[in-house]
Amino acid sequence: MSFINLIKKYEHTSLKDGLNSVTAKDIKAILSKDILAPTEFLALLSPGAVDYLEDMAQKAHKITLKNFGKTIQLYTPMYLSNYCDNHCIYCGFNVNEKSARKKLTMDELSIEARYIADTGLKHVLILTGSSKSQSPLLYIKDSIRVLKRYFSSISIEIYPLTEDEYGELIIEGIDGLTIYQETYNRVIYDKVHLKGPKRDYEFRLDSAERALNKKMRTANIGALLGLSHWRDDGFFVGLHAQYLQDKFPEAEIAISVPRIRPQTQEYSPCYQVLDRDIVQLILALRIFLPRIGIALSTRESQELRDNILPLGVTKISADSTTAVGGHTSGSSEQDAEQFSINDKRSVSEVREFLLNRGYQPVLKDW
Numbered sequence: 001m002s003f004i005n006l007i008k009k010y011e012h013t014s015l016k017d018g019l020n021s022v023t024a025k026d027i028k029a030i031l032s033k034d035i036l037a038p039t040e041f042l043a044l045l046s047p048g049a050v051d052y053l054e055d056m057a058q059k060a061h062k063i064t065l066k067n068f069g070k071t072i073q074l075y076t077p078m079y080l081s082n083y084c085d086n087h088c089i090y091c092g093f094n095v096n097e098k099s100a101r102k103k104l105t106m107d108e109l110s111i112e113a114r115y116i117a118d119t120g121l122k123h124v125l126i127l128t129g130s131s132k133s134q135s136p137l138l139y140i141k142d143s144i145r146v147l148k149r150y151f152s153s154i155s156i157e158i159y160p161l162t163e164d165e166y167g168e169l170i171i172e173g174i175d176g177l178t179i180y181q182e183t184y185n186r187v188i189y190d191k192v193h194l195k196g197p198k199r200d201y202e203f204r205l206d207s208a209e210r211a212l213n214k215k216m217r218t219a220n221i222g223a224l225l226g227l228s229h230w231r232d233d234g235f236f237v238g239l240h241a242q243y244l245q246d247k248f249p250e251a252e253i254a255i256s257v258p259r260i261r262p263q264t265q266e267y268s269p270c271y272q273v274l275d276r277d278i279v280q281l282i283l284a285l286r287i288f289l290p291r292i293g294i295a296l297s298t299r300e301s302q303e304l305r306d307n308i309l310p311l312g313v314t315k316i317s318a319d320s321t322t323a324v325g326g327h328t329s330g331s332s333e334q335d336a337e338q339f340s341i342n343d344k345r346s347v348s349e350v351r352e353f354l355l356n357r358g359y360q361p362v363l364k365d366w
């Protein structure tokens with residue numbers, strides 16, 4: 001079975017009607033429950049739930065404390081390469097972008113890894129552009145062998161792989177996967193992915209399941225909010241996470257809630273996503289999926305990230321850069337970035353903030 005079967009089930013129903021028919025009585029009844037059905041999760045994403053965000057926040061806070069305590073895991077992304085074979089109209093790495101392309105050598109990778117490890121982080125997320133020819137599996141394996149000298153946990157955010165290929169990387173030392181479907185709306189998906197292997201919607205959709213079949217320890221999924229309506233994609237990413245939790249109870253499943261940030265091309269998202277919308281989505285996810293990890297990246301502002309911590313977030317990035325080797329190579333106008341960073345605080349600054357708020361920063365992914 002694939003998650004595509006659940007998508008087909010719900011895409012033939014009217015999510016719009018389900019969102020617009022929610023009453024105050026419905027929300028109050030839902031907030032009194034401990035276990036929610038998908039339709040009740042949808043109700044918490046509805047316009048009718050906006051007036052109950054404070055009640056949702058109180059419930060989400062209690063659930064988060066119960067399941068995670070006052071701990072926040074810190075991580076940082078490390079970009080190994082920005083070569084790409086896809087034309088995604090929202091991404092600064094797309095194949096038609098004329099920015100300079102770069103791939104780290106193993107010596108450069110070691111320098112970048114040492115810098116990150118010196119911040120105290122023992123977990124790293126490595127990323128490449130979606131080019132299997134320029135960043136083949138062998139290059140990824142060589143990189144892992146270098147990174148294992150510095151980090152106890154290594155996750156990947158790269159192009160989708162076959163089940164056997166995920167197995168090969170797990171043998172090398174990878175224990176986590178991050179992959180975003182970008183949007184679960186197949187019509188919009190085809191419109192924003194114009195060229196390249198990423199156009200294969202279902203192969204990407206099943207990536208996390210293939211990795212988990214090979215005993216990947218963690219899987220982090222998400223949608224890029226703004227490509228489609230955030231309520232629709234938020235609903236499907238919640239269902240997707242529940243599907244993975246149910247099928248792989250031994251694994252740690254997490255959700256990221258990124259929204260489109262400015263990048264090198266002029267692209268304006270078709271759907272607006274407000275700070276309040278991000279808050280509502282996180283609250284609904286936490287109440288629907290009490291044990292799910294929720295990550296909020298430096299795409300968001302320092303103010304939003306600081307204020308939203310008690311409401312369900314369990315993971316945040318720090319000292320982020322989306323340029324290849326960006327932690328140590330400096331920056332120039334020629335350096336291609338996938339998107340712009342909003343919160344530019346260092347690991348030590350974020351760690352100090354968390355401690356002052358009574359949180360325990362976790363620098364190692366256990």
